[in-house]
Amino acid sequence: MNTINVLLTGFGPFGKIHNNASAAIINFLRDNPLIHPHNINIKFLVLPVSYLQAPSILKKWLENNPEFVPDLIMSLGVHRGDYFRFETKARFQLTSKAQDIDGCSMHAFKPLIQHDLESSLNIKLLCERLSEQSQHPLVVSSNAGGYVCEAIYHTSLSLALAINEKSVISCFLHVPSLDILPADVQSHFVLKSLKEYILVINSTF
Numbered sequence: 591m592n593t594i595n596v597l598l599t600g601f602g603p604f605g606k607i608h609n610n611a612s613a614a615i616i617n618f619l620r621d622n623p624l625i626h627p628h629n630i631n632i633k634f635l636v637l638p639v640s641y642l643q644a645p646s647i648l649k650k651w652l653e654n655n656p657e658f659v660p661d662l663i664m665s666l667g668v669h670r671g672d673y674f675r676f677e678t679k680a681r682f683q684l685t686s687k688a689q690d691i692d693g694c695s696m697h698a699f700k701p702l703i704q705h706d707l708e709s710s711l712n713i714k715l716l717c718e719r720l721s722e723q724s725q726h727p728l729v730v731s732s733n734a735g736g737y738v739c740e741a742i743y744h745t746s747l748s749l750a751l752a753i754n755e756k757s758v759i760s761c762f763l764h765v766p767s768l769d770i771l772p773a774d775v776q777s778h779f780v781l782k783s784l785k786e787y788i789l790v791i792n793s794t795f
Contacts, residue, residue: 591790596632596784597660599648599742601667604639604691607783611765615771615780622777624670630784639697639738643724645745649696652749655733659753662711662762663746663789667739668767668779674779675764676717677734679708684737699741702748705771711759712790719786726771734762754764772782 598619602610616626616634619626635651637644652660669675682705684696692698717728730745734740743762763783765776 593629593631593761594661594788595658595779597635597652598632598780599635599656599665599746601637601644601738601742602640602691604738605688607668607669607767610769611668611768611773611776614768615666615765615777618773618777619780621631625778625781626663626761626780627785629788630781632659632784635655637742638691640692641694642692642700642737644742645702645736648667648745651754653663660758661791662784663671663750663758664780664784664787665739665742665760665762667735667742667747667764669764670767671729671734671764672766672770674718674766675731676727677709677740677743677764678713678730678732679706679735680740680747681706681732682719682744682760684740686740688737690738696736696741701741701744703744703751707744707747707751709759709761711761711787713761715787716783716790719790720783724779724782726744731764735764742765757786758786761787
């Protein structure tokens with residue numbers, strides 16, 4: 591694999607989180623293209639924290655940009671922990687009791703596929719490689735939280751399966767809040783993750 595196409599998504603504000611770390615990472619990377627690896631072509635998309643809007647916007651973005659077929663859809667979301675958390679699976683039945691920015695509950699989410707989905711990326715291997723060179727704690731998780739993060743991860747995995755032009759992989763990374771790690775530090779970690787992704791995907795497929 592030479593140059594890879596990456597669609598990197600994040601989320602806007604919700605609840606008491608006015609500056610979402612996932613959106614801050616995207617804004618930093620968008621504003622600093624010179625730090626991008628030469629063999630990674632990144633497109634960016636910030637989504638609303640909405641069970642209905644976020645999946646629809648992601649689907650429409652892919653439909654409206656047929657010239658850009660992603661090799662990887664990497665979704666970012668913020669969590670309460672002080673570590674980076676890679677998610678391995680997404681459930682189609684959500685569990686969070688929290689409402690989204692539209693005031694909707696988890697029942698508003700309409701999954702494209704009616705069963706749980708798992709990433710085809712070897713996330714354990716990815717984290718092992720990252721742990722050898724990162725000072726930040728990493729966790730592999732099989733519980734994406736049951737909120738809009740899990741809804742968009744399930745949608746992303748579903749859409750990846752529907753793209754037939756080439757093999758598309760989807761993964762989800764929960765990141766710490768900005769008061770724990772600033773956006774520039776987190777952005778460099780995301781870029782490092784993408785570099786390791788290339789090595790892992792080449793050793794897996």
